[in-house]
Amino acid sequence: xxxxxxxxxxxxxxxxxxxxxxxxxxxxxxxxxxxxxxxxxxxxxxxxxxxxxxxxxxxxxxxxxxxxxxxxxxxxxxxxxxxxxxxxxxxxxxxxxxxxxxxxxxxxxxxxxxxxxxxxxxxxx
Amino acid sequence: xxxxxxxxxxxxxxxxxxxxxxxxxxxxxxxxxxxxxxxxxxxxxxxxxxxxxxxxxxxxxxxxxxxxxxxxxxxxxxxxxxxxxxxxxxxxxxxxxxxxxxxxxxxxxxxxxxxxxxxxxxxxx
DNA sequence: CATCTGCTTCGACATACATCTATGTTGACA
DNA sequence: TGTCAACATAGATGTATGTCGAAGCAGATG
Numbered sequence: 001x002x003x004x005x006x007x008x009x010x011x012x013x014x015x016x017x018x019x020x021x022x023x024x025x026x027x028x029x030x031x032x033x034x035x036x037x038x039x040x041x042x043x044x045x046x047x048x049x050x051x052x053x054x055x056x057x058x059x060x061x062x063x064x065x066x067x068x069x070x071x072x073x074x075x076x077x078x079x080x081x082x083x084x085x086x087x088x089x090x091x092x093x094x095x096x097x098x099x100x101x102x103x104x105x106x107x108x109x110x111x112x113x114x115x116x117x118x119x120x121x122x123x124x125x
Numbered sequence: 126x127x128x129x130x131x132x133x134x135x136x137x138x139x140x141x142x143x144x145x146x147x148x149x150x151x152x153x154x155x156x157x158x159x160x161x162x163x164x165x166x167x168x169x170x171x172x173x174x175x176x177x178x179x180x181x182x183x184x185x186x187x188x189x190x191x192x193x194x195x196x197x198x199x200x201x202x203x204x205x206x207x208x209x210x211x212x213x214x215x216x217x218x219x220x221x222x223x224x225x226x227x228x229x230x231x232x233x234x235x236x237x238x239x240x241x242x243x244x245x246x247x248x249x250x
Numbered sequence: 251c252a253t254c255t256g257c258t259t260c261g262a263c264a265t266a267c268a269t270c271t272a273t274g275t276t277g278a279c280a
Numbered sequence: 281t282g283t284c285a286a287c288a289t290a291g292a293t294g295t296a297t298g299t300c301g302a303a304g305c306a307g308a309t310g
Contacts, residue, residue: 015170016222019188025163025170033161037268038150041157045140045150048236057287063144070269072288091277091286097141099236106234111173113224162298182257195299197258202297216256216307 014110031105034081039064040074047084047095054096139235156230159206164189165199172209172220179221 020028035041046063047055061071075095078084083102086095145153160166171188172180182200186193200220203209208227211220 015166016173018170018174020167020170022163022167025166029161029163029166032157032166036154036158036161038147038154039268041140041150041154042145042147045143045145048141049143053238058285061287066268067270068287069271069289073268076288088276088287093287097236099238102234102236106231106236109227109231109234111222111224111227111231113178158297164298186257191298192300193256194258194260194301198298201258213257213306218257 013108015108016111028105028108031081031083031101034077034083035105037074037077039066039070040078043071043074044078044083044097048097054094056092056094058092060095138233140233141236153230153233156206156208156226159202159208160230162199162202164191164195165203168196168199169203169208169222173222179219181217181219183217185220 035044042063043060046060047053050059057068057071057075060075061068064071075084075086079086079095081101082098084095084097086093088094160169167188168185171185172178175184182193182196185200186196189196200209200211204211204220206226207223209220209222211218213219
């Protein structure tokens with residue numbers, strides 16, 4: 001039931017290596033579509049940067065100008081795209097990001113010809 | 126005229142580090158929106174993996190089931206998002222990817238907690 | 251100039267999407 | 281059981297988007 005990330009098959013090959021097939025492109029477009037909204041991007045980074053790596057919906061509605069059902073809708077989009085997971089714990093529902101999904105998209109976008117940042121690795125302060 | 130990539134400012138900070146601001150989220154959403162279509166994803170990977178790193182429109186219309194004006198429209202979307210550049214050379218118009226833009230998005234999506242692929246680095250096969 | 255080819259722009263149309271309010275559901279608690 | 285709080289779902293609505301055919305524009309060529 002929990003959508004455990006479907007392992008790495010056609011995963012993680014940079015798109016600059018070889019042209020994407022129709023099926024892969026369709027699936028990836030669905031994931032990028034989930035990222036193609038300012039509210040969802042902020043939701044995702046809010047969840048990802050939350051202490052413990054997860055946040056309840058009550059933590060996520062405050063920072064936005066949109067209604068609570070709208071936040072709920074955006075979280076559903078992110079969940080159905082496989083970018084976040086969720087679980088009810090008592091009164092609250094918690095969300096967390098799925099690293100494998102985001103890192104897959106990250107790898108796909110890597111292009112040679114320019115140096116990328118060292119970035120995280122550590123995970124530090 | 127050529128949109129030289131606007132250097133790295135708020136660039137390249139993974140979204141898991143700290144919550145995205147509204148302005149950054151809006152700009153990034155525009156770029157992800159350009160990626161949120163199967164045809165555009167395939168166009169991008171087709172261009173990126175073309176010999177010499179660039180392709181003319183005549184190379185790009187064949188592999189798709191959509192009309193040539195539609196391809197032209199999608200190329201315009203990619204160009205206005207800053208993901209590709211283009212230039213007319215005699216009869217043909219050539220397109221190439223802008224590595225800095227794609228790598229910026231790639232860095233943004235990197236999340237700790239799971240190993241990413243070694244990927245390119247060298248420049249390949 | 252006339253014409254052909256490669257590509258872009260325009261106008262129209264159907265579908266998808268973001269957002270709202272109203273309502274439903276689920277768990278805690280008196 | 282009744283009630284309250286936290287989220288989710290449903291239905292409605294305006295806007296954005298993907299697609300097409302037709303027309304425009306720009307080089308090349310005769």
